[in-house]
Amino acid sequence: MEKIITLTEQNISEEHICCAISDKKCKAGYEAKKDWIRHQFADGFIFKKLDVRGKVFIEYVPTENSWSPIIAEGYMMINCFWVSGQYQGNGNGKRLYEECLNDSKDKNGIVVITGNKKLPFLTDKKFFQKQGFELCDTAEPYFELWFKKFKNDAPIPKFKDIAKQGICNNKEGLTVYYSNGCPFTEYYVNTELVNVAKKKGYKLSVVKIESKEQAQNHFVPFTIFSIFKDGKFVTHHILNEKYFEKFVE
Numbered sequence: 001m002e003k004i005i006t007l008t009e010q011n012i013s014e015e016h017i018c019c020a021i022s023d024k025k026c027k028a029g030y031e032a033k034k035d036w037i038r039h040q041f042a043d044g045f046i047f048k049k050l051d052v053r054g055k056v057f058i059e060y061v062p063t064e065n066s067w068s069p070i071i072a073e074g075y076m077m078i079n080c081f082w083v084s085g086q087y088q089g090n091g092n093g094k095r096l097y098e099e100c101l102n103d104s105k106d107k108n109g110i111v112v113i114t115g116n117k118k119l120p121f122l123t124d125k126k127f128f129q130k131q132g133f134e135l136c137d138t139a140e141p142y143f144e145l146w147f148k149k150f151k152n153d154a155p156i157p158k159f160k161d162i163a164k165q166g167i168c169n170n171k172e173g174l175t176v177y178y179s180n181g182c183p184f185t186e187y188y189v190n191t192e193l194v195n196v197a198k199k200k201g202y203k204l205s206v207v208k209i210e211s212k213e214q215a216q217n218h219f220v221p222f223t224i225f226s227i228f229k230d231g232k233f234v235t236h237h238i239l240n241e242k243y244f245e246k247f248v249e
Helices: 024-043 092-103 125-130 185-199 241-247
Strands: 004-006 046-050 056-062 075-083 109-115 134-139 143-149 174-178 204-208 225-229 232-235
Touching: 004 092, 024 056, 024 185, 046 092, 056 092, 075 092, 109 125, 125 143, 174 185, 185 204, 185 225, 185 241, 232 241
Parallel strands: 075 109, 174 204
Antiparallel strands: 004 046, 046 056, 056 075, 109 143, 134 143, 174 225, 225 232
């Protein structure tokens, strides 16, 4: 059985972060994600992965320091949770989840953002339903907030009002918001998306989310990537030209 590695300030330079390991076009984004993680350690951010060369990892952080517009005092927030390919169906997801469970014993509980169905870049809610999580809130058009409470008097988590309607301030053209919480965003926003928007004649505004305070007041629950058209949320799916045509046009 492969061991579980916890990233630290001491080992992060040598360890991979699971996503975009060999994707040369995302090299800058890969390093940006590592830097992003380094800055989160002081806020209690935890990244654990299986000791394999693949996407088998979990990230979590106390909710007061999460990059999500939620109200969940005293909870732990699962930021990203991914078990891919050959590593599925072997109990690896349960092992990683139990690491989070053990690290959250002094919390009010655990929260996680999912879609109302299985969607790319969002954790599948079915896993959490099996672990006893309950639905506590929703946000337009398909986001769900699930929680598992450890203390009877713990408050029920909810999305902030600003994140529930899927409307941003810029009502003209396309507006994309992104952070370095994912190694794919730097390339796909600043190269792919910029180029395809120009090619198709769209006005595009790019806004980088650079602090937890900014993220905690975002217009939708997902702060890694979100694109709006004339002020209305379109998708959280990171876009290349193919997906631009599917979601935007």
